[in-house]
Amino acid sequence: MTKRVLILVTHLLGAGHLTRATALARAFAQAGHSTTLVSGGMRTSVAMPDDVIFVQLPPVQTRGTNFSALLDDGGRPVTPAFLAERCDYLLETVNRVRPDILITELFPFGRRVLADEFLAVLREAHLMRPRPLVLSSIRDILVAPTKPERVTQAVSRIDEFYDAVLVHGDPAVAPLDMSWPVDDRLRPLLRYTGYVDEAAVTTPQARRAGIIVSGGSSAASLPLYRSALAAAQIVTRTSWRVLVGRGIADEDFRALQRAAPGHVTVERARPDFRQLLAGADVSISQAGYNTSVDILRSGVRAILVPFEAGHETEQRQRAECLQQAGLAQVLPEDRLDARSLADAVTSQLEKQLPPSHSIALDGAHETLRITAELALSRPALLSPPIDWSPLDTAIDRSRDRCHEPVMWWRDDDAVRETPQLDRLLQLANRYKAGLAVAAVPRRVEPSLERALRDEERVSILVHGYTHANHAPTGKKKAEFDAERDLDAMEAEVRTGLRDLGRVFGDRLLRVLVPPWNRIPPALLPRLAGAGYVGLSTFRDRPAPQPAPGLVQINTHIDPIEWHGTRSLGNVPALVAALAGAIDRRASPVGDGEPIGLLTHHLVHDECIWAFCEELLLFLARKQLHFAPVRKLFCDKSGNVVEP
Incomplete structure (x- = not known):
C-alpha cells in the first residue's frame, strides 16, 4: 500500500545527515511511496532523486562546532522572526503532505537548538487522524550530552511522541549504548537497520590508483x-x-x-x-x-x-x-x-588488504522493511470522528463538584510476549498510563516475565488458573462455575497465586481476576484464606467488600463487541457509558469506585487499537491519567504470598 512519507532533516556541519536522509527518501520513493524530504540546512550539491519532493526551509548553519549559535545563509545570527518563519513553513508543509510516516533525523537525540520547530511538528502530527507513524532516524554513534537532564529530556520526548527509533548501524560493530545511555524505556524502541548505503556494490579493482x-x-x-x-x-x-x-x-x-x-x-x-x-x-x-x-x-x-x-x-x-x-x-x-x-x-x-566482513550495509532497504512492519500496527482511522463531548462535559461537571475521576486499566489473558503485548506496553508508556496485566498462571511462559520485567507502570494480577471453561453446556462460560467443587476451585486459586508469585515476585498483586468475570458467591469467602486481598470483575461492584478481607475494584468499559463482530462496539454507547460512570461517582450517593477500562490485547483489531489510543489521548488532554494499579490496592496488597 502506498504511504505518504515525510523526512525532516537539518544538517549544520557538512552534508552527512542530508546524504543519509536522501538515501532513505530515495528508497521509499523507489518502493512506490509518495516521499517528501524537508531540509533545514544549507543548500548543497547532494543530488535529489527525481521522484522525491524536495522542500528547502529558510536555511541555517553553524560555524565550527558551536551548534547552539545558528546563522542564516549569509552568516548572520538568526532572529526569532526568522525561526518563526521556518516553523510556519514547516507546519504548512506537514499539513499539506499529511504524512502516514513521519521521520525526524537526529531529533530528539540532537538538534536541541531547533527543538521548538521539531516539537511543533510532533504535536501537529499527534493531532492528525489517523496519526502518522513517528520515527526518529539516528546514525550508529551519537554524542551524548554532558548534562544528564538532557538525556532524560530526549528519552521523555521519545516516550511522548515516537513509535520507534531507527538506528542506522550494526550493533555487532557499535551498539547504541556504546555512545548513548540506553535505559529500559528506550531499549524496546530501538530498531537497528544496518548502515545506510544506497550506492551499488563496488567490486575492488587492481590497486593502482595510489x-x-x-x-x-x-x-x-x-x-x-x-x-x-x-x-x-x-x-x-x-x-x-x-x-x-x-x-x-x-x-x-x-x-x-x-x-x-x-x-x-x-x-x-x-x-x-x-x-x-x-x-x-x-x-x-x-x-x-x-x-x-x-x-x-x-x-x-x-x-x-x-x-x-x-x-x-x-x-x-x-x-x-x-x-x-x-x-x-x-x-x-x-x-x-x-x-x-x-x-x-x-x-x-606493506599490509595485506583488510579481511572480509559481515557488517550490515543494507540500511535503506532494511529501513523500508522495519517501517512497513511498524506501519501495519498503526491505528486505523475511526470514521466518523469520535464525539467526546458527553465525556468532556461529564469530567468538567465532576470537577465542578470537587470530585476528580479516577481511571484504571486492566488487560486480560496474558501468557507470553507477543507483538500485541509489545504494542499494548508501548501504548501505555506513551501516555504514562498505569496498567494491570492479568496473567493465566498455568499458561504463563518465561517470555512474559522478560517482557514485563522492566515495565514500572505494570502490575500483574492472577487471571484464574487455566482459563478453561467448566460451565455446563448451555450456561455462560466460567472457569469458576457454581456447580464445581469448592475445594477444587480454592486449591486452583491458591496454586495460581503461588505459581505466579514464583515468576513475578512482588510485581504480582494478590488480586484475582476470574476468567469471563464470573465467580460463584460461595467461593468469595475462601479467597482471603487462599492469600488474596482483592477481586476484579466487570460492571459496577455490588459492594466495596465482597467478603471479609477483600476489596473489589471492577472494570466497566470494554470496547469489544463480543456478541457480534468481535470488533469495536458502538462508539457513542461506549462514550455515554464512560460519561455515565463519571456522573454516578460524582453524585451524592456515589461510592467512588475507580472506573476501569478492560482490554484484551490478543484479539484487538485496528479499530479497537485506534479507539484505545483515541481515548488515552483525549483523557491526557483533560489531564486525566490511568492510575498506578498498585496504589488502588495499596492498603490491601502488601507482599506476595510466599510459595
Missing part, C-alpha cells in the same frame, strides 16, 4: 588536506589524489593546489569517489558515517583521522571500532603531522 585523500563536505577537513600534502613530500613512490569537499573555500582550495608536489593531484570531490576508492592502494580520511560506509564497501586499506574538535567523540569511537575489527588504522587528530601520516601510509602499503 593514495586517495578525502575529507567529507565540511571545512573541518582542511588540516587533514594540508598534512596529506606534507606527507606526500615524504612518500613519493606512489601517486596521491586529494579530493577536496565543497565546504572548503575556493581560496583555500587554490592554495592546496599550489602547494601540491608533482605526483599529487588536488581536485574537487568527484561523483565517482567510490570507484576511485575501490582502486586505491590506501585511503586517508576522517571517520564520518558516509566515508566509513564507503571504506567498508570498497575493502580498501584505510587510515582514519577522526574529527575531534570541540570535544566531538563520534568519529573517534567509530574509527576505533573499525580498527578493532582490523578494517582500518586510527591516527588521532592531535598526533596528525607530515611524519606520522607518512609513517602510517608506509605501514599500510
Whole structure:
C-alpha cells in the first residue's frame, strides 16, 4: 500500500545527515511511496532523486562546532522572526503532505537548538487522524550530552511522541549504548537497520590508483588536506589524489593546489569517489558515517583521522571500532603531522588488504522493511470522528463538584510476549498510563516475565488458573462455575497465586481476576484464606467488600463487541457509558469506585487499537491519567504470598 512519507532533516556541519536522509527518501520513493524530504540546512550539491519532493526551509548553519549559535545563509545570527518563519513553513508543509510516516533525523537525540520547530511538528502530527507513524532516524554513534537532564529530556520526548527509533548501524560493530545511555524505556524502541548505503556494490579493482585523500563536505577537513600534502613530500613512490569537499573555500582550495608536489593531484570531490576508492592502494580520511560506509564497501586499506574538535567523540569511537575489527588504522587528530601520516601510509602499503566482513550495509532497504512492519500496527482511522463531548462535559461537571475521576486499566489473558503485548506496553508508556496485566498462571511462559520485567507502570494480577471453561453446556462460560467443587476451585486459586508469585515476585498483586468475570458467591469467602486481598470483575461492584478481607475494584468499559463482530462496539454507547460512570461517582450517593477500562490485547483489531489510543489521548488532554494499579490496592496488597 502506498504511504505518504515525510523526512525532516537539518544538517549544520557538512552534508552527512542530508546524504543519509536522501538515501532513505530515495528508497521509499523507489518502493512506490509518495516521499517528501524537508531540509533545514544549507543548500548543497547532494543530488535529489527525481521522484522525491524536495522542500528547502529558510536555511541555517553553524560555524565550527558551536551548534547552539545558528546563522542564516549569509552568516548572520538568526532572529526569532526568522525561526518563526521556518516553523510556519514547516507546519504548512506537514499539513499539506499529511504524512502516514513521519521521520525526524537526529531529533530528539540532537538538534536541541531547533527543538521548538521539531516539537511543533510532533504535536501537529499527534493531532492528525489517523496519526502518522513517528520515527526518529539516528546514525550508529551519537554524542551524548554532558548534562544528564538532557538525556532524560530526549528519552521523555521519545516516550511522548515516537513509535520507534531507527538506528542506522550494526550493533555487532557499535551498539547504541556504546555512545548513548540506553535505559529500559528506550531499549524496546530501538530498531537497528544496518548502515545506510544506497550506492551499488563496488567490486575492488587492481590497486593502482595510489593514495586517495578525502575529507567529507565540511571545512573541518582542511588540516587533514594540508598534512596529506606534507606527507606526500615524504612518500613519493606512489601517486596521491586529494579530493577536496565543497565546504572548503575556493581560496583555500587554490592554495592546496599550489602547494601540491608533482605526483599529487588536488581536485574537487568527484561523483565517482567510490570507484576511485575501490582502486586505491590506501585511503586517508576522517571517520564520518558516509566515508566509513564507503571504506567498508570498497575493502580498501584505510587510515582514519577522526574529527575531534570541540570535544566531538563520534568519529573517534567509530574509527576505533573499525580498527578493532582490523578494517582500518586510527591516527588521532592531535598526533596528525607530515611524519606520522607518512609513517602510517608506509605501514599500510606493506599490509595485506583488510579481511572480509559481515557488517550490515543494507540500511535503506532494511529501513523500508522495519517501517512497513511498524506501519501495519498503526491505528486505523475511526470514521466518523469520535464525539467526546458527553465525556468532556461529564469530567468538567465532576470537577465542578470537587470530585476528580479516577481511571484504571486492566488487560486480560496474558501468557507470553507477543507483538500485541509489545504494542499494548508501548501504548501505555506513551501516555504514562498505569496498567494491570492479568496473567493465566498455568499458561504463563518465561517470555512474559522478560517482557514485563522492566515495565514500572505494570502490575500483574492472577487471571484464574487455566482459563478453561467448566460451565455446563448451555450456561455462560466460567472457569469458576457454581456447580464445581469448592475445594477444587480454592486449591486452583491458591496454586495460581503461588505459581505466579514464583515468576513475578512482588510485581504480582494478590488480586484475582476470574476468567469471563464470573465467580460463584460461595467461593468469595475462601479467597482471603487462599492469600488474596482483592477481586476484579466487570460492571459496577455490588459492594466495596465482597467478603471479609477483600476489596473489589471492577472494570466497566470494554470496547469489544463480543456478541457480534468481535470488533469495536458502538462508539457513542461506549462514550455515554464512560460519561455515565463519571456522573454516578460524582453524585451524592456515589461510592467512588475507580472506573476501569478492560482490554484484551490478543484479539484487538485496528479499530479497537485506534479507539484505545483515541481515548488515552483525549483523557491526557483533560489531564486525566490511568492510575498506578498498585496504589488502588495499596492498603490491601502488601507482599506476595510466599510459595
